[in-house]
Amino acid sequence: MRLLLLSFLLLTSPLAAAERIAIYYPTTHEVRDIQKTLGGDPALSGITANAFARFEDFTFSLGSDPYEFAILPSVLPRYLPEFEPVFQFTLGNAKSFKYSIISIDSKWDKAKLATGVGGMVDEVGRKNIKLYVESLMAGQKFKRIKQVGKVIDLFPMLSLGNVDYIVISPRDLEHLKKEFTTRTYKVVDTIEVNYPVLCIKNGYDKKKAQKFERISKATLSALGFDGIVEIEK
Known part of the structure; x- marks a missing residue:
């Protein structure tokens, strides 16, 4: 009986519980590959990785699944x-x-931004997207903003005339140009935006995040990056 009780306590103790990480940020990389590579990195042994292709899937998961770590858009x-x-x-x-x-369409230039419809991947949720995009555009704004779930959906939305502009990172644009031959015009750049960040749940031991400094180059590449540095407070 004592052995059974000891086994139960070990299995249900916080020390025995596996850590979990959620990964969500707009990318052209396959989330299955991200999840598989992250889960197989020796530096992250014991961590369960869940990668999400869409913002709404990520936020839905937060309602039921506890995560000690998350990789998220910096905003x-x-x-x-x-x-x-x-x-x-x-x-x-x-x-x-x-x-x-x-x-x-070259007629949709910088001067017409305020009369056009912009498209962007859902990165911060529908209620926050308008102010977020306006902050990216340094005070300029679109007449209306339409959101898509994945980066791959941006070009079809633009080609079909559902939007007049899209907001996209240069690396994602280069990737999509390999799949879509539509000629594009760069209208303007936004302000500087930090790349995604590794986050820890508030109240969790920050020392436990140090293992992420040891992830492999293959894991970084699968995520779409080549380095990771500590954020100075």
Whole structure:
């Protein structure tokens, strides 16, 4: 009986519980590959990885699944205060990038932004997207904003005339150009935006996040980056 009780306590104790990480940020990388690579990294042994292709799937999961860690767009912790950014992903030694605002009709230029419809991947939720995009555009704004669930959906929406502009990162744009031959025009760049961040749940031991500094180059590549650095407070 004592052995059974000891086994039960070990299985149900916090020390025995597996840590979990949620991964959501707009990307052209396959979420299945991200999840598989992250879950197979020796530095993250014992961590269960769940990657999500759509913002709504990620937020739905938060309602039922506890996560100690999350990889999120750098802006998202502003709207999810339960997560605190601790590490910054980098690409080419850069911590940030600028979104490109793209059109496929030269008449939709910078002067007509306010009369056009913009398209963007759902990154912060519908109630937050308007102010977020306006902040990216440094005070300029679209007449209306339409959201899609995945990066791959941006070009079809633009080609079909459902929007006049799309907001997309340069690396995602280059990837989509390999699949879509439509000619594009860069209208303007947004302000600088940090690359996604590794977050830890508020109240969780921050030292437990240090293992992410040891993830492999293959894992970083699967995520779409080539470096990870601690965020200085």
